[in-house]
Structures are given as structure tokens and as C-alpha cells.
Amino acid sequence: MRMTDLYEFGAKTEIGSYTFDEENIIRFASRFDPQPFHIDPEAAKRSLFGGHCASGWHTCAVWMKTFVAYWLQETARLERQGLKPPTLGPSPGFQKLQWLKPVFAGDTVTYSVTLTASRALASRPGWILNNILCEGENQHGVPVLRFESTVLEFE
Amino acid sequence: MRMTDLYEFGAKTEIGSYTFDEENIIRFASRFDPQPFHIDPEAAKRSLFGGHCASGWHTCAVWMKTFVAYWLQETARLERQGLKPPTLGPSPGFQKLQWLKPVFAGDTVTYSVTLTASRALASRPGWILNNILCEGENQHGVPVLRFESTVLEFE
Numbered sequence: 001m002r003m004t005d006l007y008e009f010g011a012k013t014e015i016g017s018y019t020f021d022e023e024n025i026i027r028f029a030s031r032f033d034p035q036p037f038h039i040d041p042e043a044a045k046r047s048l049f050g051g052h053c054a055s056g057w058h059t060c061a062v063w064m065k066t067f068v069a070y071w072l073q074e075t076a077r078l079e080r081q082g083l084k085p086p087t088l089g090p091s092p093g094f095q096k097l098q099w100l101k102p103v104f105a106g107d108t109v110t111y112s113v114t115l116t117a118s119r120a121l122a123s124r125p126g127w128i129l130n131n132i133l134c135e136g137e138n139q140h141g142v143p144v145l146r147f148e149s150t151v152l153e154f155e
Numbered sequence: 156m157r158m159t160d161l162y163e164f165g166a167k168t169e170i171g172s173y174t175f176d177e178e179n180i181i182r183f184a185s186r187f188d189p190q191p192f193h194i195d196p197e198a199a200k201r202s203l204f205g206g207h208c209a210s211g212w213h214t215c216a217v218w219m220k221t222f223v224a225y226w227l228q229e230t231a232r233l234e235r236q237g238l239k240p241p242t243l244g245p246s247p248g249f250q251k252l253q254w255l256k257p258v259f260a261g262d263t264v265t266y267s268v269t270l271t272a273s274r275a276l277a278s279r280p281g282w283i284l285n286n287i288l289c290e291g292e293n294q295h296g297v298p299v300l301r302f303e304s305t306v307l308e309f310e
Binding site for chain 2: 028031032033034035048049055056057060061062064065068089090091092093094095096097098099147
């Protein structure tokens with residue numbers, strides 16, 4: 001089956017949630033984004049953000065973590081129903097990433113995916129390029145992350 | 156001083172290099188992107204990529220790591236010269252991220268930044284929005300990562 005058999009254009013699907021706590025924010029940031037407002041909760045209070053918050057790249061990486069876990073569950077669910085799940089390939093990149101609001105220690109972000117377009121690639125028979133809108137919002141329903149991604153699919 | 160005092164528009168500045176090895180590829184991917192071609196070197200050989208390669212999000216996170224380290228060195232260098240380094244703020248997001256080629260285990264990516272535009276924000280006096288082109292190329296000079304980012308600066 002194809003992604004377009006599985007998802008309606010424009011329908012938002014929740015893929016999972018993740019709580020950013022002091023420990024995991026510091027662990028990621030120490031390795032990849034060691035700025036004071038990500039690695040030092042006290043210094044963060046005096047920063048532009050006014051509090052200890054996650055690296056934007058961390059919020060993206062957790063989108064990926066959440067999507068991979070969701071997709072494993074989805075493929076298992078479809079297989080249990082005797083269906084053949086869509087075969088997804090790598091992403092060539094994405095557009096318009098926005099870090100809309102800080103993700104503070106203690107925030108829980110719920111991620112979602114919305115299929116927005118799908119087209120066969122004339123140059124590569126059997127390859128399909130899907131456009132998806134990827135979003136995250138915090139426990140107050142406030143959008144914190146948004147990007148428009150592309151995902152390859154193979155017939 | 157301002158970013159525009161420090162960098163010429165269109166001039167590429169190397170900010171550092173990083174070698175993606177089997178261990179660090181697996182460590183990141185296990186946590187955030189546990190797909191077979193990122194976490195299992197044997198399975199990766201049979202994948203579309205034909206070899207064990209880093210998560211795209213890992214190559215982005217290392218761009219950030221490299222930039223933070225570079226910027227700490229730059230600010231220290233400017234201060235030693237008695238200059239006041241530009242005051243950078245957070246990034247609201249970026250555009251057009253492209254994962255151009257896989258980054259395989261053993262590859263060394265050299266990252267660079269190019270200032271492409273800078274403008275004062277009419278809505279926020281004292282705030283400047285800089286556009287930068289962020290690139291990574293492997294040890295063969297082949298581009299692997301490219302995105303257009305924005306960085307706030309405060310007068």
C-alpha cells in the first residue's frame with residue numbers, strides 16, 4: 001500500500017510525546033550545543049529565554065526518535081492486519097524549519113505529521129516523493145516546532 | 156562590533172571538522188534515529204545507502220557543536236585583541252536543509268559558514284537578523300549538508 005492509501009491529505013496524525021527534562025536537555029546540549037541557556041539552569045534564568053530550555057536541534061532529533069518509533073508500530077499494526085506497509089526511504093532534506101517557542105525543562109512536546117502532497121518522480125520510476133508537515137506543540141497546546149519535510153517512498 | 160564588521164558577505168569561513176566513526180554514529184542513532192542503516196553496519200551494506208552512515212540529524216547537531224566551539228574561540232580571540240565581539244542571540248529557524256550525500260563511518264566533515272545578508276529589524280530596535288549559509292563537505296570535497304540559517308544579533 002501507499003502513503004496516500006494510509007493518510008488523508010491535510011489530516012494531522014499524532015505520533016507521540018516526549019518530556020524534556022533537565023537531565024536530557026543537559027545531556028544533549030553538553031554534546032552538541034553547549035550554550036549557557038541549554039547546559040546551565042541558573043545561567044538560563046538570566047538569558048533571553050528566561051529559563052532552562054532545550055537545544056532546537058534536540059527538539060528536532062526527538063521528532064525523528066518519535067517518528068521512527070511511531071512508524072515501527074504502524075508497520076507492525078498493518079502487517080498484523082495482513083497489509084503491506086508503505087516502503088519509506090530516506091529524506092533528502094526539508095524546508096522552513098521554525099523554532100517557534102522555547103521548550104523549557106519540564107515541557108512535554110507532542111509531535112504530529114500531516115501528509116500534504118505526494119507525487120511520482122518522473123526521473124526515477126517507482127519512486128514517490130511525499131511532502132509532510134511536521135509539528136510539535138507543548139502541553140499548553142502552544143506550537144514550538146514546525147518544518148516541512150520530504151520523504152521518499154518506493155512502490 | 157557587528158557580524159558585518161567581522162565577515163565579508165559571500166566569504167566562506169571554515170569553522171571546524173568532525174570525523175563520524177562507527178561508535179559516534181551508533182550512539183546518536185540509537186538514541187534518536189534507530190534505523191538499520193544508522194545502527195547496524197552489516198544491515199547498512201544491504202540498504203539503499205550501501206554502507207553505514209550517520210543520521211542526517213546527527214550531521215546537523217555536529218554543525219551546531221562545531222559552530223559553538225568556533226564561536227567561543229572567535230570571541231576569545233577578539234577579546235584578546237581588545238575588541239568587543241558581536242552579541243549573538245538564538246536562531247528562529249532555517250530554510251532549505253539538504254542532506255546532499257550520505258556521511259559514512261570514517262568520513263570527516265568540514266563545516267563552514269558564509270554570511271549572506273544582514274538587516275536591522277524595524278520591529279525590534281537594536282536587533283539584527285543575519286542570514287548565513289551553513290555547509291559541510293566530506294574529505295573528498297563533496298558537499299554533504301547545506302542549509303540557510305538565520306541568527307539574531309543584538310547591538
